[in-house]
Amino acid sequence: MAVRLGIFATHPIQYQVPIWRALSRIVGLETEVFYFSDRSVRGGVDAGFGVPVAWDVPLLEGYRSEFLAKDGDPGRPGGMAIPDRDGLLAERRFDWILIPGYTHIFERQIISARRRFNYKVVLRGELADDNRPGRKNFLKGFVRHLYLGWFYKSVDAFCYPGQAGLRHLRRLGVPEEKLFHSPYCVDSDMLEKQYAAADRQTSRKELSLHDDWFALLFCGKLIECKNLPVLFEAIGLMKDRSRLALVVVGDGPLKQQVVQAGEKLLGERFMFQGFVNQSRLGRFYRAADALVLPSLHETWGLVVNEAMQFGLPAIVSDRAGCCRDLAIDGRTGFVFAAESAGRLAEAMEKISANPSEAVKMGRQARQHILDGFTVRHSVNGVLRAIGLPASGETPSPGNDAPAGPQEIAG
DSSP states (O other): OOEEEEEEOSSOOTTTHHHHHHHHTSTTEEEEEEESBOHHHHOEEOTTTOSEEOOSSOSSSSSOEEESOSBOOTTOGGGOOOTTHHHHHHHHOOSEEEESOSSSHHHHHHHHTTTTTTOEEEEESOOOOOOOTTOOOHHHHHHHHHHHHHHHTTOSEEEEOSHHHHHHHHHTTOOGGGEEEOOOOOOHHHHHHHHHHOOHHHHHHHTTOOTTOEEEEEESOOSGGGOHHHHHHHHHHOSOOTTEEEEEEOOSTTHHHHHHHHHHHHGGGEEEEEOOOGGGOHHHHHHOSEEEEOOSOBSOOHHHHHHHHTTOOEEEETTBTTTTTTOOBTTTEEEEOTTOHHHHHHHHHHHHSOHHHHHHHHHHHHHHHHHHOSHHHHHHHHHHHTTOOOOSSOOOHHHHOOOOGGGOOO
16 A cells, blocks of 8 residues: 655745655655645746746646645745645545645644644754854744754654754754655756756857866855855955956846956956856856855755756855765865855865866766765655655665765765
């Protein structure tokens, strides 16, 4: 008899949908996904990019899904509730329900009904301690700690995305037997097709990148938390930036400041590309020599997964959730203190001064992603959490805890 898994998510997200598709193909597992907003499907002005965005990858194909509502706002958790919770749960009779976090009404609805309808709950989401600047409020932190302690006691299994999530759950006293590594991933199959289709030489020629330039790539929203002023300050501190080029892919409210600062520092070696949709990103990753992510706060930083799968080393701030999992100093990239322009300048000088070493690091970065951060690895973590056998992967000790830097093989 098949295991019935219900997945409740705020809205279709391009990085999650490949996981739902893969789970739907597992023999012995029946999967259905429920959403509360269709904004990502119908498109609209993105608050961060500041431009109309409609993702050009299919978000509803290859798996069963249903919209319980279409007007929910993912940024306002209070409006997302299951209209007829008891009726839905009585009809579907799930064995397991997967939820993305602990802040929405629907998540509390699912937790409170688990015993009445005899199902178990697995939580897979952005699990980490809040490291945003200005969030050191003791009272709020204490209340959050109490709330999470209560909430987590009703969760049967946790799929943590990386080491920051693992530390958070251990700090809250979650038993080890409830912990399963289901890493953050991107659509690895789609990126592999783009990787094969895009040619580095052609891509650089299309962007007018000279052969002897070292091209740094920033890809993301042009907003304050991305910390772009420290990037430009660091470029200004470099002893030699005569060969450095910067390609910016993205848009947002800081566009004018970014363009002015880039052109002033680098002239023709600064290239602003604006918003680029998912299916067209490949040529930018192919053309670049390294990625830079200087964020002051980043729950993870999936752009690092994308860049590394394309064979780019990554220079990542220590405020990005992925820094300990992906940017292994001197192997797959460098980590720097987010507020230190000097440290960032050192990292950029180190990587740009030795292009052959950057290529080697890029190969190691790509292999690191393929070895542990693909859709398959994410799916296998969920399968183990709900008691089903994973496939195509050798389990490691401790419920597949992620390897630290010293454990990364050649």
